[in-house]
Amino acid sequence: MSRQFTPKVVTANHLLEGDAVWLTADDRWTRDMCEAELIEDEAHAEIRLLDAQRDAATVVGPYLVDAKEGENGPEPTHFREAFRTRGPSNYAHGKQVEI
Amino acid sequence: MYKYNDFDEAFVRERVAQFRAQVERRIDGSLTEDEFRPLRLMNGLYLQLHAYMLRVAVPYGTLNPSQMRQLAYIADKWDKGYGHFTTRQNIQYNWPKLADVPEILSALADVEMHAIQTSGNTIRNVTADHFAGAAADEIEDPRPVAELLRQWSTDHPEFQFLPRKFKIAITGSPNDRAVTKAHDIGLRMVRNEAGEPGFEVIVGGGLGRTPMVGKVIKDFLPKADLLPYVEAVVSVWNLLGRRDNKYKARIKITVHENGLDTFAALVEERFAAIRPTFTGVDQEILSEIATHFAAPEFISKATDAYDAYRLANPAFASWSDTNLAEHRAEGYAIVSISIKKHGQTPGDATSDQMRVMAELAEKYGHNELRISHEQNVILPHVHKSDLPAVYQALREADLATANIGLISDIIACPGMDYCALATARSIPIAQEIATRFEELKLEHEVGPLKIKISGCINACGHHHVGHIGILGLDRAGVENYQITLGGDGTEDAVIGTKTGPGFSYEEITNAIERIVLAYLDLRESSEETFLEAYKRVGMEPFKSALYDAEARAHAAE
Numbered sequence: 001m002s003r004q005f006t007p008k009v010v011t012a013n014h015l016l017e018g019d020a021v022w023l024t025a026d027d028r029w030t031r032d033m034c035e036a037e038l039i040e041d042e043a044h045a046e047i048r049l050l051d052a053q054r055d056a057a058t059v060v061g062p063y064l065v066d067a068k069e070g071e072n073g074p075e076p077t078h079f080r081e082a083f084r085t086r087g088p089s090n091y092a093h094g095k096q097v098e099i
Numbered sequence: 100m101y102k103y104n105d106f107d108e109a110f111v112r113e114r115v116a117q118f119r120a121q122v123e124r125r126i127d128g129s130l131t132e133d134e135f136r137p138l139r140l141m142n143g144l145y146l147q148l149h150a151y152m153l154r155v156a157v158p159y160g161t162l163n164p165s166q167m168r169q170l171a172y173i174a175d176k177w178d179k180g181y182g183h184f185t186t187r188q189n190i191q192y193n194w195p196k197l198a199d200v201p202e203i204l205s206a207l208a209d210v211e212m213h214a215i216q217t218s219g220n221t222i223r224n225v226t227a228d229h230f231a232g233a234a235a236d237e238i239e240d241p242r243p244v245a246e247l248l249r250q251w252s253t254d255h256p257e258f259q260f261l262p263r264k265f266k267i268a269i270t271g272s273p274n275d276r277a278v279t280k281a282h283d284i285g286l287r288m289v290r291n292e293a294g295e296p297g298f299e300v301i302v303g304g305g306l307g308r309t310p311m312v313g314k315v316i317k318d319f320l321p322k323a324d325l326l327p328y329v330e331a332v333v334s335v336w337n338l339l340g341r342r343d344n345k346y347k348a349r350i351k352i353t354v355h356e357n358g359l360d361t362f363a364a365l366v367e368e369r370f371a372a373i374r375p376t377f378t379g380v381d382q383e384i385l386s387e388i389a390t391h392f393a394a395p396e397f398i399s400k401a402t403d404a405y406d407a408y409r410l411a412n413p414a415f416a417s418w419s420d421t422n423l424a425e426h427r428a429e430g431y432a433i434v435s436i437s438i439k440k441h442g443q444t445p446g447d448a449t450s451d452q453m454r455v456m457a458e459l460a461e462k463y464g465h466n467e468l469r470i471s472h473e474q475n476v477i478l479p480h481v482h483k484s485d486l487p488a489v490y491q492a493l494r495e496a497d498l499a500t501a502n503i504g505l506i507s508d509i510i511a512c513p514g515m516d517y518c519a520l521a522t523a524r525s526i527p528i529a530q531e532i533a534t535r536f537e538e539l540k541l542e543h544e545v546g547p548l549k550i551k552i553s554g555c556i557n558a559c560g561h562h563h564v565g566h567i568g569i570l571g572l573d574r575a576g577v578e579n580y581q582i583t584l585g586g587d588g589t590e591d592a593v594i595g596t597k598t599g600p601g602f603s604y605e606e607i608t609n610a611i612e613r614i615v616l617a618y619l620d621l622r623e624s625s626e627e628t629f630l631e632a633y634k635r636v637g638m639e640p641f642k643s644a645l646y647d648a649e650a651r652a653h654a655a656e
Contacts, residue, residue: 088516
């Protein structure tokens with residue numbers, strides 16, 4: 001039996017703003033992770049990463065990262081990715097106040 | 100202070116123009132990220148967790164008031180109203196937008212500043228003793244040599260594609276405040292038997308994943324040989340250094356793998372070959388540079404007002420006990436401005452605070468400011484009679500925290516609040532420890548104690564040389580903090596020793612408190628510092644305080 005695929009999202013940094021963005025199912029880049037496409041299939045994940053990499057005029061360094069289904073959409077599973085959805089802990093800057 | 104000549108000015112402007120065009124080509128799609136990345140890094144522009152980050156060089160930590168004001172202006176106009184001073188005496192902006200960066204670089208060029216070689220595999224900003232030119236224990240101001248090294252290393256054609264980054268630190272004092280032994284090359288000014296000043300040259304120091312104390316490769320190097328000798332060292336490493344593995348590329352590994360004697364012999368050979376090509380032009384340039392660093396005209400006046408204010412105002416007396424250092428000129432003091440108020444982010448200053456410090460430097464400080472590797476700002480030349488006024492102005496700007504050298508004067512890297520490389524957060528740990536000891540009202544009783552925190556193994560927070568070092572790691576998807584004890588960043592440099600298993604984000608401040616309380620219990624007198632006590636008793640009592648208490652707590656659950 002093949003091992004269970006952990007659901008993923010495609011994320012990157014925006015070229016101009018530099019902030020974290022996530023790929024949606026309808027090929028937009030969103031600043032709100034809840035709107036991201038939660039990818040449950042490994043082959044589809046690879047295709048979505050290729051799609052993201054083609055969009056080099058909008059984003060930098062796209063990658064696949066683990067996520068889980070939450071109440072309002074995909075949520076991070078690792079603390080680093082959780083920080084990327086919020087911003088720094090020492091000031092009310094970034095997504096925690098902008099979204 | 101050094102003034103750009105026409106060449107410097109034209110060079111920096113040209114780099115701004117080149118970068119402006121490179122950014123335009125990246126945005127219009129003509130450059131891929133792979134093509135653009137090395138270009139932006141050459142100009143100090145990183146892409147971090149939440150935004151771009153621009154690292155601006157503050158050469159050897161020296162600033163004048165108009166430069167400090169410009170840093171404030173940039174913070175207001177293109178960032179979020181503050182800047183972060185780093186352990187390499189630089190300033191970082193955490194929120195610039197890509198399209199604005201050429202404008203920022205242009206604004207920096209207006210005040211003779213730049214971000215060149217603040218990243219990449221090049222010779223980085225040369226750091227220096229932040230008390231240079233002011234310290235009572237100094238042989239000579241090392242900054243003319245630091246400026247010579249800056250000019251020589253900037254765009255040096257042989258050294259633009261080094262195996263890895265390369266960091267040089269320099270001090271003119273026997274008491275090392277520049278952590279020279281943790282640099283690729285450390286230069287310590289010493290005198291030979293004839294009483295002439297020269298340099299002790301240290302190579303192969305460094306922190307990071309393989310921390311090493313630098314080794315003396317040359318006991319005494321005459322000043323005139325400095326540039327060819329440093330060039331020989333970098334040149335030998337450039338050929339020998341390992342490009343196959345970036346974790347083994349730094350000179351510390353090269354020296355370690357080849358042995359100091361072999362490495363030194365190769366340097367001597369190279370030095371003999373290139374020394375004749377240094378015809379003395381470097382020395383002419385050095386003497387010209389030295390004229391820019393002439394000491395200010397120190398004033399002689401009474402210090403009664405200072406003495407009287409000390410008696411009248413205990414808070415001022417406490418501040419002057421911790422934040423002043425001995426100046427070489429009669430009646431003067433070196434003022435360290437703490438930008439680490441309890442609970443604040445170590446190294447951050449708001450634009451308003453920057454302007455206050457610029458004004459104080461102008462009014463009372465002979466137009467000089469310094470950034471220390473300990474992430475504070477220094478007014479190197481203040482007459483004692485002006486200290487009450489300086490203190491009052493600092494208080495109004497929330498800059499009068501009396502904690503220099505104490506437990507809350509913590510070095511912390513940006514950690515996972517900003518840095519893309521980080522494995523855990525550093526800043527909130529520093530904030531919490533400082534706040535805890537402020538609540539306990541213990542820090543003055545504890546006395547000199549350096550805590551240094553890094554959010555990953557790369558050790559930007561110098562944790563290995565902290566009396567107490569904290570390293571933040573990712574252990575199975577959870578932040579975990581490893582403690583080291585007994586590190587020392589001075590001329591007697593020592594790499595700290597791990598205590599044992601790490602602590603969670605929630606537990607680390609309690610763990611640090613247990614260490615400090617154990618020290619208070621076991622010290623022989625209030626004169627015995629934490630580091631002295633650690634050297635006397637060793638690790639065991641601290642280990643016991645750390646882990647036995649934890650074991651007891653678990654047993655009681």
